[in-house]
Amino acid sequence: MRSLKVMAGLLALLLVAGACGYGETTAATTTTEEPSVTPDFEVAVALSEWAVGAEASVGRGEVRFNVTNGGGTVHQLAIYRGGSLSGDSIDGGELIGRTGNIRADGTDALQVSLDPGSYWLVCPISGHTAAGMSAELTVGS
Numbered sequence: 001m002r003s004l005k006v007m008a009g010l011l012a013l014l015l016v017a018g019a020c021g022y023g024e025t026t027a028a029t030t031t032t033e034e035p036s037v038t039p040d041f042e043v044a045v046a047l048s049e050w051a052v053g054a055e056a057s058v059g060r061g062e063v064r065f066n067v068t069n070g071g072g073t074v075h076q077l078a079i080y081r082g083g084s085l086s087g088d089s090i091d092g093g094e095l096i097g098r099t100g101n102i103r104a105d106g107t108d109a110l111q112v113s114l115d116p117g118s119y120w121l122v123c124p125i126s127g128h129t130a131a132g133m134s135a136e137l138t139v140g141s
């Protein structure tokens with residue numbers, strides 16, 4: 001009897017873990033889906049240790065960021081509107097969009113609608129922004 005209860009407990013744990021895993025997978029793949037809106041502009045973003053390489057300006061509208069991780073470790077791309085660079089974070093910035101993990105030599109795409117203004121492109125993984133993975137992007141009218 002006791003072993004049956006243990007088995008039932010383990011099964012419940014597996015179901016919970018499976019449900020969580022499924023949720024994460026779903027969230028991670030949403031950023032890689034083909035956007036339904038045709039982008040007005042495309043921006044190539046090169047991630048590496050420790051830099052975010054991209055054009056400094058782009059026009060307003062639907063902007064598709066084609067991200068390549070040319071580094072040797074996992075990176076992400078996060079886009080903030082406004083704010084100021086402060087160590088490992090963007091103070092006062094509004095998170096506009098973010099990819100999931102991009103493995104070394106991997107790619108991902110992120111499409112967002114951008115109004116004119118100042119933006120930051122950063123790698124939000126702990127320590128990476130402070131290490132130099134940030135770039136400013138100006139969206140013109």
Ligand SMILES: [Cu+2]
Nearest residue numbers: 075123125128
């Ligand atoms: Cu990074």
